[in-house]
Amino acid sequence: MPEMPELETIKRSLEPHIKGRRIDDVELLLSRQIKHPSPEEFVSRIKGQRIRELQRRGKYLILVLDNDIFLVIHLRMSGQACYCGPNDSDRKHSRIIFHLDDGARFVFADTRTLGTIYAMREDELSMINGLAELGPEPLSDDFTIEYLKDILSGKKGKIKSFLLKQNYIAGLGNIYVDECLFLAGINPLRTPDSVTGAEAKKLHACINKVIEDGINDGGTTFRDYRDGVGGKGSHQNNLYAYGRGGQPCRKCGTIMEKIKVGGRGTVYCPNCQKLR
DNA sequence: CACCAGACCTGTCCGC
DNA sequence: TGCGGACAGGTCTGGT
Numbered sequence: 001m002p003e004m005p006e007l008e009t010i011k012r013s014l015e016p017h018i019k020g021r022r023i024d025d026v027e028l029l030l031s032r033q034i035k036h037p038s039p040e041e042f043v044s045r046i047k048g049q050r051i052r053e054l055q056r057r058g059k060y061l062i063l064v065l066d067n068d069i070f071l072v073i074h075l076r077m078s079g080q081a082c083y084c085g086p087n088d089s090d091r092k093h094s095r096i097i098f099h100l101d102d103g104a105r106f107v108f109a110d111t112r113t114l115g116t117i118y119a120m121r122e123d124e125l126s127m128i129n130g131l132a133e134l135g136p137e138p139l140s141d142d143f144t145i146e147y148l149k150d151i152l153s154g155k156k157g158k159i160k161s162f163l164l165k166q167n168y169i170a171g172l173g174n175i176y177v178d179e180c181l182f183l184a185g186i187n188p189l190r191t192p193d194s195v196t197g198a199e200a201k202k203l204h205a206c207i208n209k210v211i212e213d214g215i216n217d218g219g220t221t222f223r224d225y226r227d228g229v230g231g232k233g234s235h236q237n238n239l240y241a242y243g244r245g246g247q248p249c250r251k252c253g254t255i256m257e258k259i260k261v262g263g264r265g266t267v268y269c270p271n272c273q274k275l276r
Numbered sequence: 277c278a279c280c281a282g283a284c285c286t287g288t289c290c291g292c
Numbered sequence: 293t294g295c296g297g298a299c300a301g302g303t304c305t306g307g308t
Binding site (some may be wrong): 278279280281282283284286287288289290291292 | 295296298303308
């Protein structure tokens with residue numbers, strides 16, 4: 001489900017409700033989604049602690065607790081991190097419920113159960129491979145045109161697969177990659193190496209724009225995605241490529257094509273995104 | 277290194 | 293109505 005704009009929206013919507021609250025109890029409904037430590041240790045590290053701070057890195061949501069434990073959540077395809085007020089009914093597919101000191105709950109719910117959750121000491125954070133190896137974030141000072149040119153050069157794979165790799169750029173997923181390739185006019189099957197300097201400059205701007213627009217729209221709700229208080233995003237109304245296979249291109253009217261790239265469904269305009 | 281299939285899971289949709 | 297297959301916003305592993 002969620003890519004960087006969705007996680008950022010979740011973080012922002014949760015913050016006013018759960019920051020500063022104490023977690024009085026932890027209810028494990030599906031403990032296999034806890035990857036570290038053991039379920040017993042997980043509970044003992046969290047119970048009784050206040051939520052000092054919320055952070056986001058790439059597609060990871062991180063709650064920093066008063067005892068310097070980092071509650072790290074990755075939602076994968078269908079996970080949700082949501083606040084339920086004292087009188088709200090339970091979420092479907094709740095997997096782990098954190099009972100707060102004001103009678104509300106912070107709920108980790110996940111239909112497909114592919115999501116992961118950790119309660120780590122600071123010195124254990126490097127055990128989470130994906131988190132330790134994340135590249136720079138779009139919109140950050142580290143994500144420069146020069147950096148993008150540098151990582152593109154010499155790479156022989158497909159640009160689409162390349163942009164999905166979190167160790168190069170953190171936070172892009174299937175929706176936003178299709179969008180920024182469309183806006184930049186780059187065919188998803190091209191090699192990163194073939195992207196010219198001018199195209200890299202444009203791609204850099206398009207990655208930032210697509211992510212910024214996604215955040216401003218509160219994310220993209222295609223199916224399950226909801227923000228931290230159950231609200232839908234609106235960026236699905238502003239998409240150019242994702243989900244538009246067989247429909248006319250919003251720029252030129254050509255019918256959009258749907259193909260598979262690296263096993264992922266991929267939509268592009270054969271006219272605006274020519275191969276050569 | 278590149279690339280793919282398969283794995284991890286459940287739910288939904290589409291064609292027969 | 294029922295069944296089988298494809299597909300879904302993500303990552304990881306193992307094989308070629």
